Amino acid sequence: MNTASIPVRSIRKSGAAARFPLDRWYVAGFSSEIQDQPIGRTFLNQKVVLFRTGGGEIAALEDRCCHRSLPLSCGTVEAHGVRCGYHGLLYAPSGQCLEIPGQERIPPKARVRSYQVVEKDRIVWIWMSRDDGSVPAVEPPDYPHHDDPRYKFGSGMYHYDAPWQLIHDNLLDLSHLGYVHLKTIGGNARLHMNAPMKVTQDGDTVKVIRLMPGSPPPPTYRAAWPFGETCDRWQEIEFHVSHLAIWTGAMEPGSGAKLDYNLYIDAARTTIWGDGAGETRVQFAQLGFQGGRPTQVEFDIFARLERQPLQRLYPDERRRAPAPG
Numbered sequence: 314m315n316t317a318s319i320p321v322r323s324i325r326k327s328g329a330a331a332r333f334p335l336d337r338w339y340v341a342g343f344s345s346e347i348q349d350q351p352i353g354r355t356f357l358n359q360k361v362v363l364f365r366t367g368g369g370e371i372a373a374l375e376d377r378c379c380h381r382s383l384p385l386s387c388g389t390v391e392a393h394g395v396r397c398g399y400h401g402l403l404y405a406p407s408g409q410c411l412e413i414p415g416q417e418r419i420p421p422k423a424r425v426r427s428y429q430v431v432e433k434d435r436i437v438w439i440w441m442s443r444d445d446g447s448v449p450a451v452e453p454p455d456y457p458h459h460d461d462p463r464y465k466f467g468s469g470m471y472h473y474d475a476p477w478q479l480i481h482d483n484l485l486d487l488s489h490l491g492y493v494h495l496k497t498i499g500g501n502a503r504l505h506m507n508a509p510m511k512v513t514q515d516g517d518t519v520k521v522i523r524l525m526p527g528s529p530p531p532p533t534y535r536a537a538w539p540f541g542e543t544c545d546r547w548q549e550i551e552f553h554v555s556h557l558a559i560w561t562g563a564m565e566p567g568s569g570a571k572l573d574y575n576l577y578i579d580a581a582r583t584t585i586w587g588d589g590a591g592e593t594r595v596q597f598a599q600l601g602f603q604g605g606r607p608t609q610v611e612f613d614i615f616a617r618l619e620r621q622p623l624q625r626l627y628p629d630e631r632r633r634a635p636a637p638g
């Protein structure tokens with residue numbers, strides 16, 4: 314999916330002052346996480362409950378009962394919806410209240426906001442729209458590797474106590490591997506820093522390809538495949554303003570990058586913005602950094618490229634934010 318073709322809209326909410334790219338798909342979780350219990354998550358500062366109905370469909374609602382505001386994630390999942398754990402109101406995936414224990418009449422206003430969700434390639438995507446009820450303009454991105462029998466699929470989640478833009482910086486710029494990840498996926502730091510690379514930008518998408526032929530296999534790679542002294546490594550990172558994907562791999566030396574693969578890891582990584590973010594965190598996120606103007610070096614081209622689409626979304630912030638210079 315090329316998100317660059319989507320008309321980009323953002324919101325400026327009073328109070329929460331939330332600024333995120335809207336009318337886009339975000340990662341809500343993995344299919345395997347949504348089973349028989351409701352899950353409460355925060356996306357772009359919006360509290361959401363995810364659950365799977367008896368028919369197997371995944372639904373997402375505002376995580377707040379319209380009666381006395383108990384989070385619906387504290388309730389229970391039933392065949393046709395989620396039941397509040399306080400006084401038992403039952404909500405359909407549409408957000409409409411289906412049942413109020415103890416009374417016949419169900420007021421039409423007894424409902425909560427619903428979100429569009431799509432389960433695809435073992436990822437659950439949520440459409441974060443500007444307006445309640447807006448229809449997604451595009452399909453969620455594809456990650457066919459997840460169902461490709463040539464790969465082993467695994468999933469996990471990291472919670473970062475850091476501004477999300479720094480995480481994007483980190484994942485777009487893997488030159489740090491030789492220093493940070495010495496005991497796992499690191500390797501020769503100098504090779505990492507000097508790796509030939511290609512950086513392209515297409516609308517709001519930034520793509521980085523780094524090739525590292527003749528690399529000593531790092532410990533994780535050696536454990537996964539019987540490499541000799543060296544291997545040919547590559548890394549591909551694709552940044553979109555609502556998510557980010559990384560493909561990395563390694564082959565026997567001399568086979569040339571990406572002719573085939575011996576080891577192909579990290580099929581896809583995606584980021585969830587604002588998960589658990591409080592007001593303070595949001596302010597940090599708007600500024601991009603937790604303090605001061607960061608010193609830039611030549612390879613910070615990634616950070617500059619990543620900021621450009623975001624600064625287009627928030628022109629007001631351009632003057633205030635300590636964007637990489």
Ligand code: FES
Pocket residue numbers: 378379380381382383397398399400401402
């Ligand atoms: S708070 Fe949910 S039913 Fe009363």
Ligand SMILES: [Fe+2]
Pocket residue numbers: 483489490493494
């Ligand atoms: Fe890292």
